[in-house]
Amino acid sequence: MRIYATYNIKGGVGKTTTAVNLGYLAAESGLRTVLWDLDPQGAASFMFRVKPKVKGGGKALISGKRPLDDAIKGTDFDNLDLIPADFTYRNMDLLLDAGDAKPADVPGGKPARKLSKLLNPLADEYDAAFLDCPPSVSLVSENVLHAADVIVVPLIPTTLSVRTLEQLSDFVGELKGHRPEVLAFFSMVDRRKKLHKEITEKLAGERYEVAQTIIPALSVIETMSVERAPVTVFAPSSAAAKAYRALWAELREREAA
Amino acid sequence: MAPDLAGFMADSSDPQTWDDITSAVLGALAMEFDVGPERPGISALGGVRRTTWLDTFDWRLHKAGLTLEYLPARGGSELRLSGGGADQGAAQLVTGWQASRPHPPTALAGGPVGVRIAGLVAPRALIPIATTSTVTTAYRLMNKDGKTVAKLLVEQPSLVRPQPGQGAGPRQPVPLPVRLTITEVRGYQGQARRATRLIAAVPGVTPTTSPLFADALAALGRRPGDYSNKVDAAITASMPAARAAAAILLRLLDTIEANVPGTVADIDTEFLHDLRVSVRRTRSALKLFGDALGLSAQELAFFAGEFKWVGDLTTPTRDLDVHLLDFEETVRGLAAAKPDDLEPFRAYLEQRRRKEFRALTRGLRSARFTSLIQQWRTKLVEIQQDSAGRARVSRIRSGQPHKAGGGTADMLAAERTRVAFAKVARRGAAITRDTPAEALHDLRKRCKELRYALEFFAPLHDPAGYAKVVGDLKRLQDCLGEFQDTEVQIGEIKALAAAMLAAREAPAVTLLAMGEITAGLAARQRTARADFERRFAAFADVAGQRRMSALLRGGTA
Numbered sequence: 001m002r003i004y005a006t007y008n009i010k011g012g013v014g015k016t017t018t019a020v021n022l023g024y025l026a027a028e029s030g031l032r033t034v035l036w037d038l039d040p041q042g043a044a045s046f047m048f049r050v051k052p053k054v055k056g057g058g059k060a061l062i063s064g065k066r067p068l069d070d071a072i073k074g075t076d077f078d079n080l081d082l083i084p085a086d087f088t089y090r091n092m093d094l095l096l097d098a099g100d101a102k103p104a105d106v107p108g109g110k111p112a113r114k115l116s117k118l119l120n121p122l123a124d125e126y127d128a129a130f131l132d133c134p135p136s137v138s139l140v141s142e143n144v145l146h147a148a149d150v151i152v153v154p155l156i157p158t159t160l161s162v163r164t165l166e167q168l169s170d171f172v173g174e175l176k177g178h179r180p181e182v183l184a185f186f187s188m189v190d191r192r193k194k195l196h197k198e199i200t201e202k203l204a205g206e207r208y209e210v211a212q213t214i215i216p217a218l219s220v221i222e223t224m225s226v227e228r229a230p231v232t233v234f235a236p237s238s239a240a241a242k243a244y245r246a247l248w249a250e251l252r253e254r255e256a257a
Numbered sequence: 258m259a260p261d262l263a264g265f266m267a268d269s270s271d272p273q274t275w276d277d278i279t280s281a282v283l284g285a286l287a288m289e290f291d292v293g294p295e296r297p298g299i300s301a302l303g304g305v306r307r308t309t310w311l312d313t314f315d316w317r318l319h320k321a322g323l324t325l326e327y328l329p330a331r332g333g334s335e336l337r338l339s340g341g342g343a344d345q346g347a348a349q350l351v352t353g354w355q356a357s358r359p360h361p362p363t364a365l366a367g368g369p370v371g372v373r374i375a376g377l378v379a380p381r382a383l384i385p386i387a388t389t390s391t392v393t394t395a396y397r398l399m400n401k402d403g404k405t406v407a408k409l410l411v412e413q414p415s416l417v418r419p420q421p422g423q424g425a426g427p428r429q430p431v432p433l434p435v436r437l438t439i440t441e442v443r444g445y446q447g448q449a450r451r452a453t454r455l456i457a458a459v460p461g462v463t464p465t466t467s468p469l470f471a472d473a474l475a476a477l478g479r480r481p482g483d484y485s486n487k488v489d490a491a492i493t494a495s496m497p498a499a500r501a502a503a504a505i506l507l508r509l510l511d512t513i514e515a516n517v518p519g520t521v522a523d524i525d526t527e528f529l530h531d532l533r534v535s536v537r538r539t540r541s542a543l544k545l546f547g548d549a550l551g552l553s554a555q556e557l558a559f560f561a562g563e564f565k566w567v568g569d570l571t572t573p574t575r576d577l578d579v580h581l582l583d584f585e586e587t588v589r590g591l592a593a594a595k596p597d598d599l600e601p602f603r604a605y606l607e608q609r610r611r612k613e614f615r616a617l618t619r620g621l622r623s624a625r626f627t628s629l630i631q632q633w634r635t636k637l638v639e640i641q642q643d644s645a646g647r648a649r650v651s652r653i654r655s656g657q658p659h660k661a662g663g664g665t666a667d668m669l670a671a672e673r674t675r676v677a678f679a680k681v682a683r684r685g686a687a688i689t690r691d692t693p694a695e696a697l698h699d700l701r702k703r704c705k706e707l708r709y710a711l712e713f714f715a716p717l718h719d720p721a722g723y724a725k726v727v728g729d730l731k732r733l734q735d736c737l738g739e740f741q742d743t744e745v746q747i748g749e750i751k752a753l754a755a756a757m758l759a760a761r762e763a764p765a766v767t768l769l770a771m772g773e774i775t776a777g778l779a780a781r782q783r784t785a786r787a788d789f790e791r792r793f794a795a796f797a798d799v800a801g802q803r804r805m806s807a808l809l810r811g812g813t814a
Contacts, residue, residue: 049404050444073444076397076405078300081443228403233299 001123002255004130005148005180009164011135014154014187016043017221017231019132021244022152022251024230027080029248031127034072034081036119038092038144039134042085048075049228050084057088061118062095068118069125077233081126093139112139116147145172148180150251154187154215157199169209183251185211213247216240265437265456268463275435278461279411282437285455286398286409290448295395295408302395302410302440307417309356309388310470311336313381314519314528319481321377324470325370327356327385338370347373359384359524380582382525387473388417389433398452406448409456412436414469416476433472437462486512486531487712488538494667494717501666502542502549503640505713509539510634521618526578529617533571540564541709545673550640560636563629570620573613576749580606587774594770601767605757670714671809677707678805682797688789694744697789701737708734722808729796736792739785743778750775 004022006015019035027033037044042052050073060066072081088095096114119129133144145151153168155161165184172179184207186200203210215221218240220231227234232241267278286292295303309327312318318325322341328334334354338347349368354360359382365371391414397405415430437456441449456462474480490508492501512535519528540561547557584603588596620626680703688696708730715723754771757763795801 049402051402071444074442076299076442078302233296236298 001119001126002128002150003119003148004128004150004152004251005133005144006130006152006154007133007141007144007148007168008153008155009135009137009141009167010156010161013135013156013161014215014221015039015135016047016132017224018152018154018187018215018244018247019130020044020047020224021230021232021241022248023128023130024077024080024232025245025248026128026130027077028232030079032079032125033128033130034083034122034126035130035132036083037085037132038089038140039085039132040087040089040092041134042087043225044132045082045084047224047228047230048082050075050082052085052087054084054086054088057086058092058095059088062092062114063098064118068122076229089134096139096143112142113146115140115143119147145175145180146178150255151180151182152251153182153184155184155210156188157186157193157196159199162199162203165203165207165209181254182209183211183254184209185213185215185247187215188217189214190217211247211250213243213250215243215247264465265462266465266467267434267461269461270434272432274461275413275432278459279435279437281459282409282411282456282462283396285459286396286452289451289455290398290400290406291403292409293397293399295397300395300408302408303393305390305392307356307388307390308469310386310473311360311383312386313378314384314524315381315484315486315531316482317377317381318374323374323377324468325374325383327351327354329354329356336365336368336370338373356385356388359522361525380525381527384524386479387470387477389414389469389473390417390430391415391469398448400448406442406445407452408440408442409452410436410438410440412438412469414472416473431476433469433476436465436469484515486534488709489716490713492666492714492716494665496666498546498549498664498666498669499551499643500641501669501714502546503637506539506542506550507634507637507641509535509542510630510637513539514630517621521621523614526575526582529571529575529578533568533575536564536568536571537705538709538713540568541706542713545677545706545710545713546669549669550637551643552636552640556636560629560633563625567620567626567629570617574610574617577606577610577613580746580749581610590777591770591773594766594773598764598766598770601757601762601764602753602771605753605762609753666714667717667811670710670717674707674710674714675805675809677703677710678797681707682802685793685797688793694740697737697786698741701734701741704730704734704737717811718808719811722804726801726804726808729801733792733796736785736788740782740789743782743785747775747778747782750778 004026006019006022008015016039023033023035035044035048037052045052054061054066054071056066061068061071068083071083073084074080075082096112115131122129131144131148133141151168151172153165155165165182169182172182186196186204189196189200191197200214204212204214216239218238220235220238220240223234224231230244231238232244235241265282267275269275269278283292297303307329309329311325311327323338324340326337326339328337333350334352336349336351336354340346347369349365349370351365351368354364361382362371362375362378362380364383365375391412393413394411396409396411398407398409400406413435414433416433417430439449439452439456457464471481488505488508490501490504492504496504513532516528516532516535519525520532543557543561543564547561550557552560581603584599584606588599591599681700684696684700684703688700708727711718711723711727711730750771754763754768758768
């Protein structure tokens, strides 16, 4: 099972739309796919029309009292399942840290690997897992970085976002043992803006971990929350759908290389 | 997506009502769910699917609890094997497979399905039994958030056409009862159960676990396992003897007729084998109890002669089939010669078979054969009808010396089986180590007659006692069969070698290899002869005789 995480310290950069669209495209390509909505806001769950509620809350899942398998809901699409968000995920740092002698601030300690451990039993059932992460630097994000094979990082083309990517790359570089690959891409790009154009072209040329594909700022992407479906489903011929397909293809090509 | 939760079908056989039933089901579901059609391109559930079920003519897969389906598809056609336990399933992609034609099991060689079934099926071919085309419409059952919580599949199957070799059937597609299935969406089992309850309450809908294959077969007027070469005529102890005798012979005639198309089409070698066995049984039955039919001596002699003609007609091709079927094993058994040395022999056998097969098919298509079958059936049906109601008379006569045709089935069975057994016991007991081979060959014939007598009247016997007696007899027959067949094969190989020499088609290495085969056969023959005494004693010693007597009295020893 390949684990993909959409991650950025910043919010509102397109993590959830990326997870929803790439998750759908993975399933459509025949991969048995599960998406875990780790964000307590539950945007991915909302997009798939699944109630953001898990019996026993995050505590039951993280403690292992309730297997992850029990919480899985089928989406409306073949091959694609969802582990819904729950409002108690807002305390996930505490839940991940609970019951371990080693404090959370010891890098690579047990608490940082709990998510990875929880996902292990799903490996027989799924070919791909997508983790839609809340925006933060926390024990949750450390867990995600440990569990994932690929970190998919949406970037808004600003000077600050370049700094964000550098920070993330440094953090991943410091991880002991398993290190995920990083694939950043520019999202919400407005080609009419000079700054956007300059930054996307410069970084895509200079840094290997930045994808060639960009996701433009398009209103059809925003309507996902109205349609409550992947853009690739309700507007399959749109420029947005084509861009997400290109991003998924580039991601797979890089993995195959 | 979880597996199917529950299936329903229209309980009416009238296709006119099926659309109404579907509408009623959709109406009932709409009381609790938003119901909408599945979006095109989103799910693989809808569409048109063609399925062809395959089995051997004698249902070997069905008897083993297996189902084999051929599913043609643009991206890759597939053979799918299911049943026989959770780990028995297998799928195999096939190219160039023609759904309407029989295929030898070697067509699947090397693939996962081939590996599973080759041993079970060979030497029989896989025959298409039924083909359906199913139009599936998928509906989404949604909650208030517009989330799909279950799916309804409406399947409208139709039987595409009758299969070759199964007589005239409907040419137009035959609609089969509409099927409705609720499919769970993971995490929403409660809603799927609710949907199931709503459908169950709709009038005209009935739950089903019966596979579509069963509907297709029913539409063809068939049932699984409807062919067997066993003589399982519906006879009872009190039935008039003539009627029982006619029933047995009619059953044999059915088997002969059932195997003619497959033999002529050369689908596999077992058609001819079953046809031959039924002809041989018919001849033995005529000998054993032909007099009970109430036919004139002249009529009896005519039918016996004609069935001898049919038997003789089938012999050359069958003999060559046996050589060819055993060929691979024979080649494996060679010690000195190389497998390639025998290739001219195989080529010669195949060439001879083609010639003999042409003669066989000419015979089976001839007016003489057609007329024989027709006359025989007419005569047997007449006897069955005439003899109805004679049982009362024959009961009054019981205890009197039996007169052919006048008694009941159990009297006929006991008397004729006893005579056949007495012959076997007497002639077998006279065989010593010095007795010429001919006496053993003769005993084999008597054993065959006895076996047939037992099998013809099997429904009248105690099953446990019957199984023991037939089991011992079968082992004796196997021993005698091995003794004689090896001798016959030695003789045939010598004759074939002579013929090949005469035709200048016999390289020296081939003749040497054929010599090695005959040596192996001679060794097997000696072993069989050495085993005879033990096999005969097991069947016909004092205990064996008691078992037979008890069986014929209607009990166990």
